[in-house]
Amino acid sequence: MDPSDNGGGLCNPRLERRVVLLADLQFTNAIRALLGDEAIEPDQAPDARTKPFVKKGIVAGTSLVHARLARAAYAAESIGGRFEDVTGCAPAGGDEACSKAFLTRFAQRAFRRPLDAAELDNLWSVVRLGQETSYERGVTLAVEALLASPSFSYRTELGDAEIGEVVKLSAHEIASELSFFLTDSLPDPELAAAADSGALNDPEELTRQAARLLEKPETRSSLSTTLIAAWGLSNLFGTVKDPGLFPEYTPALQASMFHETELLLDELLWSRGEDVSALLTSRETFVNGALAQVYGVEHTGATPEEFAKVELPADERAGLLTQPGLLAALSRTDNTSVVARGLFVRGALLCLGKIPSPPESLADAIKELLEADMTERERAEARAENATCRACHSQFDAFGLMLENYDPVGRYRDTLDGEPIDSRVDLTSMAGVGGIYTSAVEFADAIAKTDGFAACVTRNLLTYGTDDEGLSTRDCQVQHVIAALPAGERTLPNVVKAIVTSPALTERAKEK
Template sequence: MKLSTRVPDPSVAYERPEVETFTRSKLASRLRGMVACASLLVTGCVGELGDGAISPGGEGNPSGSGDGLCNPRLERRIVLLADLQFSNAIRDLLGDEAIEPDQAPDARTKPFAKKGVVAGTSLVHTRLARAAYAAESLAGRFEQVTGCAPDGDDACATAFLTRFAQRAFRRPMDATELDNLGSVVRLGSETSYERGVSLAVEAILASPSFSYRTELGDGADGDVVKLSAHETASELSFFLTDSLPDADLAAAADSGALNDPAELMRQTERLLEKPETRRSLSTTLIAAWGLSNLFGTVKDPGLFPEYTPALQASMFHETELLLEELLWNRGADVSALLTSRETFVNGLLAQVYGVEHTGADPEEFARVTLPADERAGILTQPGLLAALSRTDNTSVVARGLFVHGALLCMGKIGAPPESVADAIQELLDADLSERERADARAANATCAGCHNQFDAFGLLLEQYDPVGRYRDTVDGEPIDARVDLTGRGDIGGIYASAVEFIDAVAETDGFATCVTRHLLTYGTDDDTLTPRACQVERVIATLPEGQRTLPNVVRAIVTSPALTERAKGN
């Protein structure tokens, strides 16, 4: 039985929220039970997929089957919202006051994949506490939020809770659910009317139907099911904005209009015009590249005293600004992210780059053109290079793995066997250059099989120190960044520098395909996708010739069956 993705019967009680007459302690107990049950249903569906969960449209089979179809990889399932999505949804429902300041997730550090996030005791307790805090935040603004007077009547409470629950659950409420909410209000009203409505709000936010979104389909016959209009609205909104469907999108789902591909595209175009959508999509790519790890890195203060939290924040914001300029303001091909010699620097970053800062004050970010033979796009930005370095030195391994994996999606590399752990540490401790360490790994039969796949990429980046400054020498010795990638397909050749390599990569489809894979992975919560999966190839094939812009990639994903179709399962 594949518990990872299959729901045995879409009509099971779990599909509908579970608002009953209960005290807070009963609410907590019931939610724990529900989430424990739900976790059995979804274990692996937002992390490792179970054996056999990938249907015939998988790796190495672009057509998906002999009849030219690309079959759904994913079966019907229930998907847990990430912490950022959960908090954003509460904020959109009740305002910033509903989020405890020190508990609000930072969008800059959102994880790319939800692998390993499960509905365990810690998550349940955290979400119960956040639901309680959000409900209690109504104190002092009850009438403003609900439209009901503090001593209002049942009709007002019912009207507010119907609107609130429908938006929170991303679907219509039925009569039984509304009756159950009324029971919660009456229970809390034994203390006060305001308390009754607030307790119902807490029950809604504590419900699994708020923490999970469903992908159960429209009930049509056949092996493939289409997501319902409300499920599609949730899928689209959490993909593009990391939050609930807004009023326009929700209305399109309520009316059924979202089932029309033309309306789905209209909604997508509308959302793509919103600054918050653009920021969210840019942050998704930044998360896919692991740049958020920058905030967790440290450097030896004796060697790099300039590496402060302020510099880290500046490095991260540089990448945000470059993505905004290239992808959204200019509508450039995504390959421009690799080749741009323009960027944005404040006073701190100008010192790292060794360029003049022309801003009105040291905090202002100003546009600058970088030396064409030293820098090219995101791969040579100090933030990324610093995040991929050790505390006292660069890291050929970390940088090489990044290029091989996150930048070009060339496949996962397994961890080294434990038997070589001591040898790895000895190599790191040895007084050797990074190239000498790479040569030692290449000479070791155990290590070479893996390291030969990515070390060369890291060696190309040796001309950038642990905080991303360009350099020609290390300890007085000239740096040899030359690598031989002959036989490596589209990127094969001999390169003397990272810039040469980047310019060559930008002429291939590899980076654009990887960007597409990242966005499709995030939109579907399927982190097992590779560029060779037919779902990815199908999206790439529909991109307009010579127009691999990010909005076009998003449009192709939204119209792709991978986003809105699921396998019915057994």
């Protein structure tokens, strides 16, 4: 039985009331939404392509606080020279009514909620302090104080109504959670207005707002990047290959590989509205000249840089699982990696549960095995002969072995060192994926017909939206979302709309 199910068919909240630290990308995007690109130091702007999927390891310690204080100061100072454009007030006019009106609007948008009387009094005190220098300084100092406040860096999930042991989040909390989930930024004016009026407490209005946001290109791009982050594809930019073996593996090729995945997600999930399982079965993709050479297909673009749609060999490629970018990111500098690729399939692709790291006592044996002159299948067989290794590796090595037809940069191959590659694996004993597969293509086509991949996509999106890193596809929070999907319509917009109206987003538990 699911631990969050009380046995009566109810799905109790997994999460207690809390405050949630904004990720660095979200913090930066929120400043940008308030004050424009000028408010962000160019070398301090995070790359959205490499946003972390989870916040594990992020600590609100001294370095983070100092960094955010510095960014708040820079953003406030950026108002200089465009004061009237930003505030609507003349810089030398001393119009107190105008500055108060601007700061009230600014503060409510920055905090994603109305301010109470005490908070406004404190804000005016900051304004008066700054006005000892100048009228303009009073406003910019207040802006800095707002951006440096915990109420800007954190969003709350404290609720405004209690029903038994369940706490219902407020309309403003829901708007903030929804917006950072879908766009990694502040609620837009229409969503904020729905929170102000209380309309967002109505599930129908919440669905309408989600549907509206999903029509925006920036929302679609943000959600696609969230999925890419869940799959770890951003690790591609940190990988290196032996230049003597793979001279073609350049930063430009890495960027092309990443963009290929972006284009495929946009085509399948947004333009066509396909079932999410199409990500595992598509024989179409997008290539520029360099990627066409990796795939061994003709490039039809007008220039080498232009991406063009191509049809891939049906017996060699099947969607995301066989994309060169993913396969390259999951390989070593000079060889493939059955372990890395197998863990990816088990974890990020199917959400079958984490595998513990090997004990320190095996470190020397692992190094020796990696350095041995062996094929990856021979290494897997050696691990299978060690009872300690076998206990874990039996749960994922087979996934990696079926990907041995793809070299360290993702090129397809039938042979290795003159010998045929054996990619056949027996998964009959593994729940949810049982079967004997002769190739990764056969496996991808089979898995696409099950609920496993769709459940994992749902789990990953729900994890990002709620910051619940311990969530499993077996938990009732995920099952509730899947059950709410229209029959046979597991499109990404439908999954997202089912998530945003689910109790997992809108309810929390009282502290025990």
